[in-house]
Amino acid sequence: MTSSLYLLGFGVATTLGLLLAFVAAQRLVSPADGFRASAGAKPGEHGSAARALVLVGNVLGIFLIAGSIVGGCVQGRSLGQDALWVAAYGAAALVLFLAFEKLGVLVLVKSRLPSELARGNVAAGLAAGSHAVATGIIVARAIAGTDLRGLGVSAIFFLLAQISFYVLTTLFRWLTSYDDEEEIIGENLAAALSYSGCAIGVAILVGHAVEGQFLGWARSLQAYGLALVSGLLFYPVRQLLVEGLFLGARPSLYAGALDRAIGRDRNVGVGALEAIAYVATALAVSRIAG
Numbered sequence: 001m002t003s004s005l006y007l008l009g010f011g012v013a014t015t016l017g018l019l020l021a022f023v024a025a026q027r028l029v030s031p032a033d034g035f036r037a038s039a040g041a042k043p044g045e046h047g048s049a050a051r052a053l054v055l056v057g058n059v060l061g062i063f064l065i066a067g068s069i070v071g072g073c074v075q076g077r078s079l080g081q082d083a084l085w086v087a088a089y090g091a092a093a094l095v096l097f098l099a100f101e102k103l104g105v106l107v108l109v110k111s112r113l114p115s116e117l118a119r120g121n122v123a124a125g126l127a128a129g130s131h132a133v134a135t136g137i138i139v140a141r142a143i144a145g146t147d148l149r150g151l152g153v154s155a156i157f158f159l160l161a162q163i164s165f166y167v168l169t170t171l172f173r174w175l176t177s178y179d180d181e182e183e184i185i186g187e188n189l190a191a192a193l194s195y196s197g198c199a200i201g202v203a204i205l206v207g208h209a210v211e212g213q214f215l216g217w218a219r220s221l222q223a224y225g226l227a228l229v230s231g232l233l234f235y236p237v238r239q240l241l242v243e244g245l246f247l248g249a250r251p252s253l254y255a256g257a258l259d260r261a262i263g264r265d266r267n268v269g270v271g272a273l274e275a276i277a278y279v280a281t282a283l284a285v286s287r288i289a290g
Helices: 004-029 035-039 048-073 079-118 122-142 148-175 180-185 189-210 217-246 257-264 268-289
Strands: none
Touching: 004 048, 004 079, 048 079, 048 122, 079 122, 079 148, 122 148, 122 180, 122 189, 148 189, 148 217, 180 189, 189 217, 189 257, 189 268, 217 257, 217 268, 257 268
16 A cells, blocks of 8 residues: 555656646747746736636646546556656656647637637637646546556547547537637637536546446446436536526527527626536536446
């Protein structure tokens, strides 16, 4: 059994290592969106708040990944072996996080994201930051192990989880009568909150589905598919719980009071309420399912 101090040491070292590697990668690939550019911007400076939200999502995602890597790779039998697998799985996790965090926001706002962040679109920054958190959740749940075979299996399930994440978030976008992409580009913070809550909620469900011991492809894929079915709960949560119970409106199948409150009225409180309903549902389902 590994001691708490031993795990803490690995946790601190892994987190710092991943953060430093992420900073270096950001400076090479996208200097304008890096830690220093975001954190060093003066309050009120053009684009500072939007970029800061992306930074918040990146930092949270990296902390989630670091904790999971240490928990899944450190066994306490050999310092060298623990360091080797933490480094290997940590590097793989960071590469996947960097790649799919960028891909996620491109799916949402395509090539317009850099210009939206530069002009200070807080709604776009919130959506991009939430995608970073969602990606971090999925990477943290999928990537862990102590051998090369486990690393390969983890990578396959991570890709499967990402596909599921994009499919479920796309289905969510079909539920809204407003175009959430255009609303977010139009600086509708309520729509960005709604979308962000859904993205993080879906990531929690997908991450829970992909987590666990590998029991063979047939059994593991069957368990994964059954766990994903819980994502269908988001529809009644949206239309019945949020719209009917919380807003006190007549529940509708499509284009009801909830859509009007977010798409037309830009009600930030309603957007936040919808977002937290998704996250709370995902956490409850994950807890109940074990």
